[in-house]
Amino acid sequence: MPASAKPAPDKLSVPQKALRKLGLVRPIDLALHLPLRYEDETRVVRLADALDGDTVQIEGEVTQQEVSFRPRRQLLVSVNDGSDSCVLRFFNFYPSQQKQMAVGTRIRVRGELRGGFGGLTMMHPTVRAAGGALPEALTPVYPTVAGLPQAYLRKAVGAGLAQADLSATVPPEILGEIRGKPLWELRKALAFLHHPAPDVALVQLEDHTHPAWQRLKAEELLAQQLSQLQARRARHRLRAPVLPSQAGGLHEQLLAALPFGLTGAQRRVGEEIAQDLARTQPMHRLLQGDVGSGKTVVAALAACVAIDAGWQCALMAPTEILAEQHFAKLVDWLAPLLEARGQRVAWLTGSQKKKARGEMLALIDSGEAALVIGTHAVIQAQVKFRRLGLAIIDEQHRFGVEQRLALRNKLSETERAGDDKQVAQEPHMLMMSATPIPRTLAMSYYADLDVSTLDELPPGRTPVVTKLVSEQRRAEVIERIRAQVAQGRQVYWVCPLIEESEALDLSNATETHAELSAALPEAMVGLLHSRMPPAEKKAVMSLFSAGQMAVLVSTTVIEVGVDVPNASLMVIEHGERFGLSQLHQLRGRVGRGAAASACVLMYSAPEGGRLGETARARLRAMAETTDGFEIARRDLDIRGPGEFLGARQSGAALLRFADLQDDAPLLEWAREAAPRMLDEFPDLAARHVDRWLGERADYLKA
Template sequence: MTESVTVLKGVGPKLAEKLERLGIRSVTDLLFHLPLRYQDRTRVIPMGSLRPGDEGVVEGVVEHAEVVYRGRRMLLARLADGTGSVTLRFFHFSTAQQQGLVRGVRLRCFGEARRGQAGLEFVHPEYRSVNDGSTVDDTLTPIYPATEGLHQLSLRRLTDDALARLDRLPDWLPPGVLAGAGLPDLESALRTVHRPPPDIPVAALLDGRHPAQRRLAFEELVAHHLSLARLRARTAREPAPPVAVEGVLLKQLTDRLPFSLTGAQQRVIRELAADMARPHPMLRLVQGDVGAGKTLVAVAACLNAVEAGYQAAVMAPTEILAEQHFHNFREQLEPLGVRVAWLSGKLTAKARREALADVAGGRARVAVGTHALFQGDVAFDNLALVVIDEQHRFGVHQRMALREKGNRDGRLPHQLIMTATPIPRTLAMTAYADLDASVIDELPPGRTPVRTVAVSDARRAEVVERISAAVAEGRQAYWVCTLIEESEALQAQAAEDAFASLTDALPHLSVGLVHGRMKPKDKESVMARFKSGGIQLLVATTVIEVGVDVPNASLMIIENAERLGLAQLHQLRGRVGRGTTESSCVLLYRPPLSDIARKRLDALRATTDGFEIARIDLDLRGPGEVLGTRQTGTMQFRIADILRDQDMLDSVKRTARSLLDRYPEHVDPLIERWLSGSEEYGRVG
């Protein structure tokens, strides 16, 4: 079944090229090019029950048809069935079509209902003339992922040819696995999914829960798990500099701290030290909720690398976050005599030259920066540890490029990956199966729960009054401006407008402003004044999402809260509740709220637990969004769905282990079948 797709009837060089754009090179690739969804053409829908966005079959009689000119030439036909009517609209049509669409002709149409000027419309529907006794299709119609110049009819025809060769396809899953789970064999699963029989339970198939779909989803998850296990095994064989130290620098650091590390921080620091002492690369994911103290854990790991005579690099996805890490690391490390370098895209040529020389010459033991850290002209003296913050915002190639910076005589650096977005176990089991995971599941003592309320924009004056009352009690407050637009200029403008109106409304308060377009020096100055209490109300864009720690700030107002995702709202809320005073977060929204926005705001009001927030976020947005992989095209399963299929994950792990132990010759063919040699997003090396 590895034979080229060109053995199929009608596949010449041009069609083969189009199929290759979809990753289809062999007959097997075509069989595993599975339907995205199904169209239900098995029943006729009364026109009177149609709503905008509904897709389906309607049947009726043409009442009126005409060619009109409204900016462009188009053919309109009015179709009615006694319960209602729809307009059929064609922008491209032949004379034969025009002659066939006449009053009294009975048609059956398939399309999507849209709002039109005179009621609902079907634009360019599929249609045919019918007799009163003719039947509708008796099966669901598969819709495949397609590409330009390759139509669904062609894909269906080619799939029919491939299905005729299905009996030659090997089944790589261990015998006995399917019987226990009540799943069908591979051949019948593929036939069912590509060509659903007339008696199939339609609801189960449309929901992706039919046993045939679950059989294929199970195999895809096994292949995915195997690919990550193989990556992990490959990494475990590679050499890395063993970092075994007594922890002298770490003790000097903790002795200087005005507080004690939490038990969770101490446990994770021990896990990192044990990993780094081995002669193979550490690959550890550290998760911690907002304010759990991940930065100190990363500082401890860097200190161990430095004590062993090596360098460490810390990479963050945004300039703001990288800058905050730089200040934190410098504040903790420089009193211990450890020099920290700063590398970002915004450095002047002279400052960049100096930083590069410090890193290459080994004078700077720790380098902090954005993706500027892995550009071609950056060279390290002897890099032993790479710390990547919010790793799901980086692509595989960026992470690998930074790792290669530390490739010295074939030895690779250890990697510590941190995230403040708690990842539900379901997702972590699948997306990060190649990583060891640690959780900082304890907040520092003295933290107070944040009370969260959602308030309509109509009550804005009350909210402004609340700021005045909080400041009168000696507290400080944040006012966060949000915009959907990514443009820093527009965000800065929104913040400046809010700053002007709040300064007018609260003339007795000291109001500060910080946004992404300010010069770093000005930004630092404002933040320093806010930290010292010189500014009572800080107006900011979402630049303060991470890393700002002002224990006296006990009130946060998030404007247009309905525009932000759940994880980002939770991050912002984490800026308050850092002291002993009861803190509040006000979600200021503009009604009407969409259903998903209402669910987000309800979730924030109900809990401050980051893992529960993450679980709800996963339900609302899906794994591709939560991991930030939707844009990079990674983690796009063909048929599996992590949420829907999570009940199979434990069995998937057992099956993958069985294949590796007892059927190693099945592993490569399975991975090739589902991943076609593509680089996995979970790959860190």
């Protein structure tokens, strides 16, 4: 059977390869692959009793068949069921279908019925020969991919359901703690959801409120919480370097040298991090704060503690521009202090020349580089740290799981060669995000993290006014830019695409750059996009940062990290194409100085139409609030947790059935049940996690 066959990968059939693509490898994977929707093939309806818009199954005799060429080639088949007639319309058809629906043949047809002046019609219905027993349960329609027909998938799921070990992994005394939720036994719940009785309320199946769904959601959330708790406990068994704060050390020297004072939130979060670094367990902390809340300073102070204790610190950013911003700030703050101690700040990116790269690798290996800043290049195999004690990852959701794990393993490479061979060590980890994590996500996907929040903006930040403007008012927007430039201000113009796309009729960055250059001859207009050579990008950014360039036309490479206080206006072209958190990040590039700042979201509805509901919701949220936490909450509502988390799950949806907001009571139950399961029923807990997550459990631990 497809569910149990395990031939060599090169001998797999097309459907078997497709099953693997969907992650359906074990019988339990197939058993947990639940239908998207259902078709009711359990009864035949008379045409006279059906309503316009109903999806029905009828049985009747073919009375006429013709191929028409007006307005386009199509097959028209008339069927009479004794109560009325219906025309079946096919725009794509084959000779075999014409033969199947020959005049005089009795057929069974299922499709959506449409009424009109020409009588009843069905477009591309499902057709089979009449007769034979009707199914006793609703027919499942499963999520699938190319090369995997529903018939094959139904057979495979049936085999998986028969073979899977569905014995109870949650003891009754723990399940009984879900008050007011009579839950079905797992095997019964799965059998029902794959083949529900025809009399069940479809709405309960579709909105996942049926008791069978409740059982699956409870088990899934428990597996997730168990996996997170296992990760947290495993981390507590690991050892990390103890990095105590030192009186009069680098930390205090930096505070004294900074040209500004810390906010209360920065001081509080800095203290939380310092306490973590002084412990023997590895810190695993997420530092979240809205755009401009001062995360970089907090990271610099944490780096000082590590360096003071005689260890190295690595800071990894997702883009070269962001890494350069960090490098410029930290060199300005720390380089003089480090040089007095005979130490350096190293810079490492993929675009470096071989000689420069070699020099940096030598500094890192020798330990002379106390602080290493860079992109993914920091985790490459040839990078050997002398003593890595603290790893800082900025915009951590933009890195894949494997990349974060690789940075954590850098200490293992250096320290296991030492005296302590018995206890695995890893560096302390500080992850930063300017996309605040809503509470429900922090409780679930980030349950193994300690979360610190910068909920206070430094003084001097001006509120940014957000305006929604139709593309038809483009000329007015350009005049607004002219006025800003005349006052000595600088402007960002962000485009969503680099080059023409046949699918999307969007202006590209190059065209916009030419347009603005012609409209503003008195100003320098620059262009920045991801395909430019690094040296060219750096030159453009230097001109803009220095104030020589008035307008910067850019793709989203300026989304994070760019800090130009004189920039007071941002125009985002085709704002409806961007995600909500991305729009908020972009808006955060202005309002960094004393001048009143604005963000113009220019939108364009499809020709002859209107913006989709999702796009409208995003733009409305941006206009109504500048609060990053409120933005994050609305973003979660719009996109759901899978998309919101980005690379954290590396393409694998960690929650398939439960909804973090609708199922908050089940999530609370799972959080309380997980510690008891691990303490009292460790074998059952291990089986439960393996059943539900398999290899995906690793993604929750990174």
